[in-house]
Amino acid sequence: MLNSLFSRFHRSTSSAQGDTKARIEALAQQFAERGVRLYVQKKSVKRVNFRVKAGELHVSAPVWLSDDELIAMIGERLAWAAAASEKLQRKSAQQKTLLWGKPFDVRQTAANFGMSPRKLANTSDDALVLWVYRQALTEKLAELAQKWQPVVGKSAHEIRLKKMTSRWGVCNTRDKRIWLSVYLAAYPYECTEYVFVHELCHLHHANHSAAFWQCVQAAMPDYRFWHDYLKRGGVAAL
Known part of the structure; x- marks a missing residue:
């Protein structure tokens, strides 16, 4: 050094x-x-x-x-x-390590998701947490799409995960690709649902106009609670 x-x-x-x-x-x-x-x-x-x-x-x-x-x-x-x-x-x-808003055993959960004992023994706790978050969110992607795309009236061509700390989600309106932060898995699942709805609504309105927020409100009437929950709990923003 x-x-x-x-x-x-x-x-x-x-x-x-x-x-x-x-x-x-x-x-x-x-x-x-x-x-x-x-x-x-x-x-x-x-x-x-x-x-x-x-x-x-x-x-x-x-x-x-x-x-x-x-x-x-x-x-x-x-x-x-x-x-x-x-x-x-x-x-x-x-600070406790959380999965879907609840404390969890990082190594046991990684094993439950299928990580081999050898890899488990050679992976740091921090890396394991991110790996678990990716696995947990990946399992939910199909469910998110099936539940919320009909409600919003728009469909994403692709939903991907990314290690983001400055944003909870990003929508590429041209390619109709949505990125979700892997750190969302630390919060209650409703937070992930809200972020997905938020990004889907950008396929209607590529801004944060009044019409955009009306779209979010119509799809998820309690969105404000989960919006504020994320704002209080993390450094990322929408």
């Missing part, structure tokens, strides 16, 4: 370069001792940006900023990054 981190800084003389590398290594070690992995990149941005994830600090800086200034700025944020990272890690540990 340190070598790739260092390679993104300005090149200078070999002695100065060696000094900078040593300082970066020392700084990264200080963060590591506080449980935070440090990632730094210089690119075309206007200001230095600090983004904390659970166990990580990601820093992006303008290419014109000197290494000395950047290293000093990162060092000043050690305590802040450690505290923020720890808070995120605690929050993550407290």
Whole structure:
């Protein structure tokens, strides 16, 4: 990690370069001792940006900023990054993994869906969750189409799943293809139904006009409840 981190800084003389590398290594070690992995990149941005994830600090800086200034700025944020990272890690540990809105045993469910014991043993929990979500949603696609396409009065040529965190669903009106986020499987099934209805209605109205929302309302009178449920529970949006 340190070598790739260092390679993104300005090149200078070999002695100065060696000094900078040593300082970066020392700084990264200080963060590591506080449980935070440090990632730094210089690119075309206007200001230095600090983004904390659970166990990580990601820093992006303008290419014109000197290494000395950047290293000093990162060092000043050690305590802040450690505290923020720890808070995120605690929050993550407290969150339950859900399937259709209910806690579930990830590995047992993956086995029930047919994953082999060998693959199960060599797959991380995070990857298993996404795999289970895909399997669970795939089982529901035919049911969704059969139930809701006659109600809305439009049919999708294709329904596909995608790892999306900024949208619950997407409709390609030209190809009549609907994409659903795999993360919908974490929420009650009615949320998936609502998103599917929402995207189907875009085949009538390729916008969010009053006529569009009337279409959604006519097909699913309680859509607002599930719309708000997703809005409260996730970061994605429609």
